[in-house]
Amino acid sequence: MSVSRFSRFSRLHAFSHRVSDRTIHGTMEIAPMGLAEILKLTRKPSNPRSEIVTALAELDIDAAEREAADLEAQRRRLLVSGDDTALEAIEVKITAANRAIERTLALREELEARLAGIDAETAEADRRARYEQAVSIRAAGEKALRKYPQIARQLLDLLETLASAEIAISAANADRPEGSPELESVEAMRCLPAEPRELLRTESVPDAWCYQDGDRVDPGLVAGIVSTDGRTGFLQRKEGSGQRDIAVFKRRLERQVFNEARAPYTAPRLAGEIILPGLFPGTAYWDGFVDDPHAILARVVEAREDLGAPGRDPRAPRNSFDRIVPVDGI
Structure with missing residues (x-):
């Protein structure tokens, strides 16, 4: 076995x-x-x-x-x-x-x-x-999505209020009372102010020889400088058969570490950035691309009408055909 x-x-x-x-x-x-x-x-x-x-x-x-x-x-x-x-x-x-x-x-x-x-x-x-x-x-x-039309209405109300405020601000600024400051846009809170140059720290560095226009003398040429007081002098350079004396002086320098300045940021109008798609196919509550306050008010009226309109099929119409086809399975 x-x-x-x-x-x-x-x-x-x-x-x-x-x-x-x-x-x-x-x-x-x-x-x-x-x-x-x-x-x-x-x-x-x-x-x-x-x-x-x-x-x-x-x-x-x-x-x-x-x-x-x-x-x-x-x-x-x-x-x-x-x-x-x-x-x-x-x-x-x-x-x-x-x-x-x-x-x-x-x-x-x-x-x-x-x-x-x-x-x-x-x-x-x-x-x-x-x-x-x-x-x-x-x-x-799905339950949350059904709240979308109401949310869209609230956003349209917001856009209407903002546009009305901008129209009022523009009219008031055009004819301000004496001594009154110019009113900012209601959407100024969405903007960012300019930021100045911010010096973080300074460090001492050795003094350097410079030309009269302030540019620094190349370190490789410093040996050719003639000075009697250590602060001013001449950089002797050969030119052809002769010599050229270039006036130089010693500058006090420091290293600065800083954040650069930044320009202000002005945000576009909220109405121009918001897009509210329709809940059902073919409906559009708000398509953005509107900046003028008067145009915004007119578009709000149209959008409210769209909210109450029935959905429509955004697809192209269906084609109809009349064909003879085999049905015997062969």
């Missing part, structure tokens, strides 16, 4: 999971499960996932095959020695060992199938929970 075919099966059914932690709460060891206990476990209609994982970890195909291989080696030695009684006894053990291998493989297949079923049920339950949650959230979103 040979066990090679079972070795091949074990490689095909190798199970990667191993239970390395054999303690409960770090104190009590779990007793190893034999084939009898695992077989008893599989006779139950269902098992907890942890119980199945533990049982799978206890199914040791390698150990079962080693035992069968050892018995087969003993059998071959007995074939040579001629002790038939011992040979028959070892063959009984080999039969039992091979049965144990087959049973281990069968148990593993059954337990893996149960484990896959549990995982599939868990995954399906998770999908169902996510789906039901999405249904609930969708209902809340």
Whole structure:
């Protein structure tokens, strides 16, 4: 009898999971499960996932095959020695060992199938929970969306108020009372003021020789400067066959670290930036691109009318066809 075919099966059914932690709460060891206990476990209609994982970890195909291989080696030695009684006894053990291998493989297949079923049920339950949650959230979103027309009306009211304020401000500024300051736009709060240059710190640096226009003398030319007081002098440069003396002076310098100045930011009118799409296809509450306050007021009136108008299909009309087509399925 040979066990090679079972070795091949074990490689095909190798199970990667191993239970390395054999303690409960770090104190009590779990007793190893034999084939009898695992077989008893599989006779139950269902098992907890942890119980199945533990049982799978206890199914040791390698150990079962080693035992069968050892018995087969003993059998071959007995074939040579001629002790038939011992040979028959070892063959009984080999039969039992091979049965144990087959049973281990069968148990593993059954337990893996149960484990896959549990995982599939868990995954399906998770999908169902996510789906039901999405249904609930969708209902809340649809309820919120139905408030959109009212929100659009409130925004139109806001734009109307802003436009009316700008018209009043413009008229008042055109003929202000004596001593009264010019009124700012009502949307000035959306703008940003200019920011001056901000000096952060200064650092001392060595004085430097400079030309009369203030430009610094190249460090490589400083050696050619002639000075009697260390503050003023001449940079002697050769020109053709002669010499040219360039007046220079020493300036006090410092390094400045600063934030540059920034120009003010004037925001465009809110009415020109807002776009209010219609709730239903083909409706437009506000399409922006309006800047003049008088035009804004006129557009608000139109937008309010759009709010009460029924939706219309923005698609092109459907084409109609008259064709003869086969219906016999050939």
